[in-house]
């Protein structure tokens with residue numbers, strides 16, 4: 373998948389388990405349930421933690437740490453004000469304005 377092993381383990385093992393266990397302890401305390409009952413919720417909480425981490429926080433962190441263009445946005449185009457693909461973009465994908473080789477940009 374082109375990512376280091378530690379990152380894969382973090383994403384599919386460590387963080388879902390951490391989030392699932394945290395929810396488990398929260399529910400056990402909040403509703404004052406015996407832990408033996410709440411442990412039954414570990415699997416659905418783990419799955420919830422997996423999705424929250426990988427499709428919420430994971431995508432957000434990935435977006436913040438990378439400079440790849442994505443559906444999320446860069447600064448507005450100086451010509452048409454629509455969002456550029458990234459903060460490093462030198463051409464607008466909407467109006468085609470191009471400031472490659474510009475020394476001031």
Ligand SMILES: [Zn+2]
Pocket residue numbers: 449450451452453454464465466467468469
């Ligand atoms: Zn533009």
